[in-house]
Amino acid sequence: MQLLKDRIIKDGTVIGTEIVKVDSFLNQQLDVNLFQAIGREIHQRFKNDKVDKILTIEASGIAIATVTAMEYGNIPLVYAKKAKPNTMTDDFYKAAVKSFTKGTVSEVVVSRKYLQPGEKILIIDDFLAHGEAMQGLISLCRQAQCEVVGLCAVIEKSFQGGGDKLRKAGYHLESLARIKAIADGKIVFAD
C-alpha cells in the first residue's frame, strides 16, 4: 500500500535495527484519513472471502478494526483484552501473548459468547513482528472452533520471521507494508 509506505518513510522513526515508531499517525496519535484508506485496502485484499466478524487485540488494533468493519458494511468486531476486567464474569478463552515492545508476557482473553463455532473470522493487528499476538488470536479462534479466514497486519517486520511462520502454516496473510530490514537508520521495504 503505497500511501502507507510513503507515510512510514515521511513520519516513521527508527530506533536501533528493530523498532519503527509510527505513533504520530498509527498508534497514540491517529490520522483518521489514513485509517479510512487502510480499512478500504484491507476490505479489498479479502474481497473474495466471506467474513462474519473481525477480531483484534487492544489497544492499537481497535481503530483499524473499526474502520475495516465499516467497510464490510458494519459487521461486528471483537477485541481481545490484555487483562480480565472484574466485569468479565462469563467463561472466556485465553492465550499467552508476549509483547515485543513492552517486553512482557500477558494473557489475552475474550468472552466465549463473542466467538461462536463456525464463525468466519478476519484477524487484524497493527504490527506483525515475531507473530506472538497473531498466534494468540488464532489460538482464541481455534478454541472457539471458528474459521480463520485471513490475517492482516498493517505493518509487517518480515525480518523478525512471524509472517513467514504464519504463511508456512497455510494462513492467508496480508501485510499492507512489509519492512524487510532497518539498515543504517533507513527502512527498507520488501517490495
Add this chain to the structure above:
Amino acid sequence: MQLLKDRIIKDGTVIGTEIVKVDSFLNQQLDVNLFQAIGREIHQRFKNDKVDKILTIEASGIAIATVTAMEYGNIPLVYAKKAKPNTMTDDFYKAAVKSFTKGTVSEVVVSRKYLQPGEKILIIDDFLAHGEAMQGLISLCRQAQCEVVGLCAVIEKSFQGGGDKLRKAGYHLESLARIKAIADGKIVFAD
C-alpha cells in the same frame, strides 16, 4: 440518546447495584452501526465548539473517538496509554487514574508532542463513573496547556458522582445515556 438507551435496556446486563455490562455492543464486541450513530451524536452535541483534536484513553475509548473524529472531518485523535511502551522515548505527560472496574491504579501517559499548547481538545470516554479517567485526561491537557473544550461520556453512572463534580468545576460535559440508579436489577435513566 434514545437509540443508545434502548440498546442498554435490551442488551446491557446489571451486576449488583453499581455495574452495567455492555460488552456485547460497546466494549469487547462492538456494533459499528451504533458507533457511527454515537459519533454523529457527539459531533452534534458539540457543534458550536471548535475542536482541534480528540483525546481518549485506551482501550474502549478508541473506537468511539475514531468514529467521532471522522464526523469532525477527520481531525486527529490521540489516546493516552495505560503503560509506557519501551518505544515511547519522548518526554511525556502522566497522570494517575484509578480503574473502577479493574480495582487498580495506573499511570496514563501521552507523548508531549501530541498535545500542543493552545490546542482545543474534546475528551471522550465510554464510561463516566467516579470520574477518575476524565480527571486524568483533563490533567494531561492542563499539563500541556491545552484548552478542554468539552467532555463526553457515552454512559454516565450519575449515582457515582463523577459527572456532577466535573459539571461543578465548570466543564461542558455531555453524556449520551445517564443512569441515575440500578434498583432491583433494573436500570433507571436520569431523564
